[in-house]
Amino acid sequence: MVNPLAETAAGDLVVARPEGLYCPPGGFYIDPWRPVDRAVITHGHGDHARRGHGHYLAHEHSAGILRGRLGADIALQTLAYGEPLHHNGVRISLHPAGHVLGSAQVRLEHGGRVWVASGDYKLEADGTCAPFEPVRCDTFITESTFGLPIYRWPAQAVLQAQINDWWRSNAAMRRPSVLFCYAFGKAQRILHGVDASIGPLLMHGAVEPLNAAYRAAGVRLPPTQGATDASLDAATRETALVLAPPSAQGSPWMRRFPRHADAFASGWMQLRGTRRRRGVDRGFVLSDHADWPGLQQAIAATGAERVFVTHGSVTVMVRWLREQGLDAQAFATEYGDEDEAAPTDAPTAAPTAPEGDAGDAAGGTS
Numbered sequence: 001m002v003n004p005l006a007e008t009a010a011g012d013l014v015v016a017r018p019e020g021l022y023c024p025p026g027g028f029y030i031d032p033w034r035p036v037d038r039a040v041i042t043h044g045h046g047d048h049a050r051r052g053h054g055h056y057l058a059h060e061h062s063a064g065i066l067r068g069r070l071g072a073d074i075a076l077q078t079l080a081y082g083e084p085l086h087h088n089g090v091r092i093s094l095h096p097a098g099h100v101l102g103s104a105q106v107r108l109e110h111g112g113r114v115w116v117a118s119g120d121y122k123l124e125a126d127g128t129c130a131p132f133e134p135v136r137c138d139t140f141i142t143e144s145t146f147g148l149p150i151y152r153w154p155a156q157a158v159l160q161a162q163i164n165d166w167w168r169s170n171a172a173m174r175r176p177s178v179l180f181c182y183a184f185g186k187a188q189r190i191l192h193g194v195d196a197s198i199g200p201l202l203m204h205g206a207v208e209p210l211n212a213a214y215r216a217a218g219v220r221l222p223p224t225q226g227a228t229d230a231s232l233d234a235a236t237r238e239t240a241l242v243l244a245p246p247s248a249q250g251s252p253w254m255r256r257f258p259r260h261a262d263a264f265a266s267g268w269m270q271l272r273g274t275r276r277r278r279g280v281d282r283g284f285v286l287s288d289h290a291d292w293p294g295l296q297q298a299i300a301a302t303g304a305e306r307v308f309v310t311h312g313s314v315t316v317m318v319r320w321l322r323e324q325g326l327d328a329q330a331f332a333t334e335y336g337d338e339d340e341a342a343p344t345d346a347p348t349a350a351p352t353a354p355e356g357d358a359g360d361a362a363g364g365t366s
Contacts, residue, residue, distance in 0.1 A: 013090075013108050013115040014141060014308075016331050021117065021141070025110050026090035028057075030117050033334040040092065042119025043103035044069060045184060047335045057085070059094050061129075062102030064213040065184065081130060097121040098132030099288050100185035101214055107135050116302060117141040120335075122287070123294040126156055128188045128219050134301035139308070142299055145289040145336060146267055147313035153267070153291045159284060160193035166263060166282055171199045171239040176257040178242045180249055180280070181265040183207045185288045187243045188214045188221060190265065196222035199239035203227055204253070206245045227256065249279075267291075296320075311336040 014021050020032030020039075028038035035052030042048055042058075044065035049058075051070050058066060060078040067074060079085060081104070085092045094104035099120040106117040116137040125131035154162075163179070170177040181187050183206040191201065191211065201224045203211065211221055225232070227242055237257055246264070248254060262280045267287025290298055295317065299307060306327040309317045314330045321328035 011111075013110055013113060013139070014117065016333075021331060021333070023090060023108060026088045026092070026108070028087065030106055031119065031335070040106050041066065042097065042106060042117070043100055045100070045120070048119065057092070059102040059104045061217045062104075064216060065102060065210070068209065068213070081133075095135050096130035096133045098123060098125065098129060101129045101188070101217055101219065103129060105133075105135055107137065113138050115139045115141070116304075118143055118298070120145070120289055121298065122290045123298060124153070124156055126189045127192045128185075128214060132298065134298065136303050138304060139306040140299060140302045140304035141308045141310060141331065142295065142317075143289065143335070144295060144309045144312035144314055144317040146287065146291050147295055147309070147317035149292050151267065151270055151287075151291045152293060153270075153287060154285055156189075156193065159286055160190075163190060163193075163263075163265075163284060164195045164198065166261075167194070167241045168198050170261045174238040176237050176240050176242055176260040178244060178254070178257055178260045178262045179265060179284075180244055180246045180262065180278075181286070183245045184210050186265055186286055187211070188219065189286070189288070190243060191221045191224065192219070194222065194241065199241060200225060200236055202229075202232070202237070202240045202242045204242070204244035204248055206247075207243050227253075299326075 014023055019029060019034040019036050021030045028040055029036045030040045031042055031048040032039050032053065033050060037054040039053040040057045041062065044062050049066055049070065054075065056066065056074055056076045058076065058078055060080055063076060063078050066076060079094050081096055082093055089110060091109040093107045095107055097103040097105050097119050099122055103119060105119060105121065108115045114137040116135045118141060120143050121132050123132050167177045179190065181190060187207045188211060201222060203224045204227055208224065208226055211224055215221055242257060263282035263284060264278045264280045265284040265286040267285060267289060269283035269285045307321050308329055308331045310331045310333045318328045318330055
C-alpha cells in the first residue's frame with residue numbers, strides 16, 4: 001500500500017510545520033493557517049489567506065481583496081508577476097496560477113535549487129485573471145482538489161452557453177434565474193461570459209464588492225445592480241439572472257424572487273446526485289481548480305522530478321505520479337474549506353470503473 005506522507009530531506013526549501021508550509025532558509029511561510037511573522041499568500045480565498053500574520057506578500061491584484069477581507073491596515077507588500085524579491089538569500093517570484101484574480105504560484109530559488117508552490121490553479125484561461133503559466137522547477141508542490149479521473153471540465157464556451165440557455169428559457173417564462181456560486185472567482189467568470197442582453201444582472205451583497213475589485217484590476221464585466229436595490233420593481237426581477245453565494249439558499253433573502261428557478265455552479269456538480277442533494281433545479285460543472293487532465297498536464301509542464309501533493313485526492317494522485325516514475329509524496333495541509341467545499345460523500349479514491357468509463361461514473365450535470 002502506498003504511503004503518501006512526505007519524507008522531507010535536509011536542506012529542503014519547503015517543509016511542513018504546524019503553522020503551515022515553511023521555507024527554512026527564507027524564514028517565511030506560504031499560505032500558513034496559523035499566525036506567523038511572514039507569510040507569502042497565493043490568493044485571497046479564506047483557506048489560504050488568514051488573519052493574524054505580521055507581514056503579507058502577495059500579487060498586486062490581490063491587494064484589494066486581501067485588505068477587504070483581512071483589514072485595511074495589514075502590513076502588505078505586493079509584487080507584479082515575475083518580479084523578483086530577495087529575502088535571506090532566497091529569490092522569490094510570483095507567477096500566474098489562473099485560479100482567481102491575483103492568484104499566484106510561488107517560485108523559490110536558493111542554492112541552485114528551484115521549488116514552486118502552486119497554490120490553487122486551473123489551466124483554461126477564463127478572461128478574468130492572468131492565465132496559468134507553467135514554471136520549470138526541480139520540485140513542485142501541487143494541489144489535488146479534483147485529483148480523480150472522473151473530474152473533467154467542459155470547455156468555458158460550452159459552459160457559458162449552457163448558463164445563457166438556462167437563463168434565456170427562464171426569462172421567457174418570466175421566472176427569475178438564481179445561480180448559487182462562490183462570490184470570489186466563480187461569480188466573475190459567469191459575469192464575464194454571460195449574455196447581458198437577456199435581462200438584468202442582480203448581485204447579492206457578498207458578490208458586488210468583489211466585482212468592483214475585478215473592475216478596478218481592468219477585468220471587463222457587464223453592468224450589474226444590487227439585488228436589494230429599492231428601485232427594482234417586480235417586472236425587472238422576473239427576467240433577471242441573480243448571482244448569490246450558497247449561504248443565501250433557503251434564507252429570507254430569497255423571498256425577493258418568487259417562482260424562481262435555481263441552479264448551483266461547482267466542480268462537485270460532476271458527481272451524480274450532488275444536484276439533487278443541493279435541492280436545485282440545475283447544476284453547472286464550474287470549478288476554478290484544475291481537473292484530472294489539467295493536473296497531469298500542469299505537473300508534466302514543470303519538468304519536476306519531485307512532487308508534493310496537498311489537499312484533495314492526495315493518495316490517488318501520489319500513486320499515479322509514482323507510477324510515472326516521479327518521487328511523489330504528500331504534505332498534510334488545512335486548505336480546501338472555502339472555494340470548493342466538498343460534499344460529505346465525495347469520493348476520495350479512484351472509482352472502480354476503468355478510466356474510460358469516467359463519464360458514466362461522474363453522472364450528468366442537470
